Amino acid sequence: MNLGLQKRVAIVAASSQGIGRATAHAFAAEGCRIAMCARGANTLQQAADEIRQKHGTEVYAEPFDVTDHAAVQSFVEATVSKFGSADICVTNAGGPPAKGFLATSSEDWQKAIDLNLLSTVYFAHAVIPHMQKKRWGRIVTITSITTKQPVADLVLSNAVRAGVVGLVKSLANEFGKDNILVNNIGPGFTATARLIELAASRSTALNKKQSEIFEGWAADAPLKRLGQPEEVADAIVWLASDRASYITGQTLLVDGGMYKGL
């Protein structure tokens, strides 16, 4: 299947490891030029070098925090002046900490809003005018299965990510006329550093071994295993491609069937 992504410019936020890094690799494998970021400069540089070597594509990498509005804006402007456009934008960040509701502070809520909702707003604000000029654009937000089904002790994610879904649907409605398609990807339990962090806090809370936590998550999905970051990445690339040209405003779960609803 020709995805039609050759020479497109793909911005992938928070991409020095995990799902973001796998997504940057997957776009590079399709012939896209890549703009990537994360806070830690060394890990980001390593990830960027690996992509250049493996796929022979141009990569622009800049270390910054996606909660910094000015930094997001200047990263997008620098990407456009380097590559000529910002065709695809995958928004991503770390996840909020696992806590029960009464253990959360107002600071936790503000941080989760900054990290998971406002960072998406900042990227959308920065890229949409460029996409409008080209009359072609794809925004894919990375959220979580929590957008469909709350997960225990992830009240911050359960609540704040719903705002991203509202944003996605609103942007899809407003900018469809400009041929800008906006969709959301909700990963289920996926084998990354984030999942090890969640397993550690769940194992303390439940007084169980981490291996039991992982086994429980795998058992909860009809496919009886965790997801791999590359499996989420492939779904994102397809959604951003010419092969998904009549799909907008949707949430696609990549969760091995874990979501229990119809």
Ligand SMILES: NC(=O)c1ccc[n+]([C@@H]2O[C@H](COP(=O)([O-])OP(=O)(O)OC[C@H]3O[C@@H](n4cnc5c(N)ncnc54)[C@H](OP(=O)(O)O)[C@@H]3O)[C@@H](O)[C@H]2O)c1
């Ligand atoms: N893995 C799962 O099972 C799962 C399931 C559902 C949803 N999700 C969500 O999917 C997203 C990605 O998860 P992941 O598993 O790939 O996480 P991960 O392996 O921990 O990777 C997170 C990436 O984001 C970067 N990052 C974190 N905070 C950032 C910030 N403020 N500014 C810029 N970059 C930042 C990290 O680099 P630096 O630390 O150097 O900045 C790293 O490159 C998260 O929102 C997570 O909650 C994950």
